[in-house]
Amino acid sequence: MPISPNQGSSGGGTLVTITGTNLSGTTAVHFGTRLATSVTNVSPTQVTAVSPSGNGSVGVTVTTPGGTSNPIPFFYVGAPFKQSLSPTTGSTAGGGTVTITGTGLSTATSVAFGANSATPTVVSDSVITVAAPAGTAGSVGVSVTTAGGTNNGLSYTYIEAPTITTVAPAEGSTSGGTAVTITGTGLTSTDQVAFDGNPAPFTVISDTAVSAVTPPGTAGAVDVTVTNGAGTATATDGFTYVAGPGI
Structure with missing residues (x-):
């Protein structure tokens, strides 16, 4: 008598489909000693039920006028706990790999960055990785969904990759010290020039x-670069060093 899914949140509420034989007239479905809610006898070979709250591994049984079935294992999974994510910033274009650490992550099926979701890769019960989806500049909440439920509490900041429009003045002494203004876009989060x-x-x-x-x-002539967490913009030959006069 297969059951699908065979695991769900310890808080209950998982819709479970049970298949077998002689299931007509089902009167009850139990998860361990607890009675399931919303039991529906779909056909003589299928019953659906919503799991009650519970913990650990329990046997699921179906009761009909003919008796009670053998138990099939069902595993309760606690809600995930997220401890940290790294990096905490990335390009609005998405694609950067984000590592999330915590506990109860082995059944992770989805990671949401604000309104956009991505499918993670489970490394272990304490580590998952995911490619950040594209997003709009600014901070968004990050939530992880597992068989045990959904947990949030972390944030990720989308930043625009920089661009360079002008470098002015465009030349100066080889000894350095020239004050230059670089214009472009996405420069708020600049971390190197x-x-x-x-x-x-x-x-x-x-x-x-x-x-x-x-x-x-x-x-x-030399290249001028501006870098932030989303990438690097380059003004090719954007500044020219000029040697001082000699007499």
Whole structure:
């Protein structure tokens, strides 16, 4: 007598389908010693029932005018507990791998980032990974759904990948120290500005502007990059180092 699913939340409420023979006239379904709710005799070979609350492993039995069936195991699963997720930020385009740790995660079937869901990969009862779906810039709640229920309480912040429109002024001394304004988009969460790969001190002015001071460099055109948690924007040959005069 198969039962599907064979596990559900310890809080009850799991709709279970039981198949077998001679099930007509079913009068009761028990999960251990507890009576199921909403029992429906679908056919002589199928009965559905909603599990009551419970814990651990119990035997499910069907009672008809002809007697009570042999028990079939059903496993109660506690609600998941989430401890942390990493990283906590990612691109609005999605696709970044997020690792969630906690307990009771072995039956995870879905992870929701706000209104958007993704299917996780179960690593162990304490670790799952999931590719973040695409989202809108800003913070969203993260919830995990398992056979034991749904739990939330963590958050994930979507950020836009940066772009660079202009670098002004576009040239300065090889000794460094030139104050430069970089304009573009998605600059609020900038965590690095570099000239030819060399990090520069910077200040975020707005989502469309960052000011930076050039580090020393070698004469010639170099790339300017702006990086945040969603990616890196590059202004190819965006700044030109000019050597000082010699006499």
